[in-house]
Amino acid sequence: MSAAKTTGMRQRILIIDDEPQIHRFLGPALDAAGYEPLRADSGQEGLRGIALWSPDAVVLDLGLPDMDGKAVLEKARAFYEGPIVILSARDREAEKIQALDLGANDYVEKPFGVGELLARLRVALRQRGQAQGPLAPIRAGAVEIDLEKHLVIRDGAVVKVSPREYEVLARLAQARGKVLTHKDLLTAVWGPAHAQDTQYLRVFVGQLRQKLEADPSTPTMILTEPGIGYRFIGD
Structure with missing residues (x-):
């Protein structure tokens, strides 16, 4: 599993495919089109990549070496x-219908033209953007979370946070005061295999408090709901 170097705020596309030649020509094509290509060579790597990188879109092959692509999708x-x-050599209509019913946005058959795949990605990304609308910054005292640029700012200066720290903070902030359970946060940020690993979450919340709270020992922004989860208190 590998990631290209991030340049600016390019949209990240994760390619989950076990064929090296797919990555060899699709990676540079995505890069040339202004995207940041990310790579996973198996289903398990792909699920870890989705949880780690939170890509803007995923291109998923159905014929993976360790598990069926439909299981990855589900x-x-x-x-x-x-x-x-979905990117697949399987051309049976039943396969397409099942993949779409499981939550795929589109289906491209192999062999395919890069231009067609890029066009379908643009449509899927545009539809998602229209559904979401522009994301307004969320503020809590001296802290501002810019959801469009994936930036955290405190007292006018950018705070350096890891991708996982940002995901935890952004999900809490977007809940707008609602309590998010340990399981919800762990599943969203680390994936379903880590749904019970509350120690991971405790460490990352502690790091965020050190970076953002005026007094980390008495937090006023990221509050603990004992035995349940966490709540974000914004302005």
């Missing part, structure tokens, strides 16, 4: 809401 939909475009 597991991903438990915690990922972005566009998933």
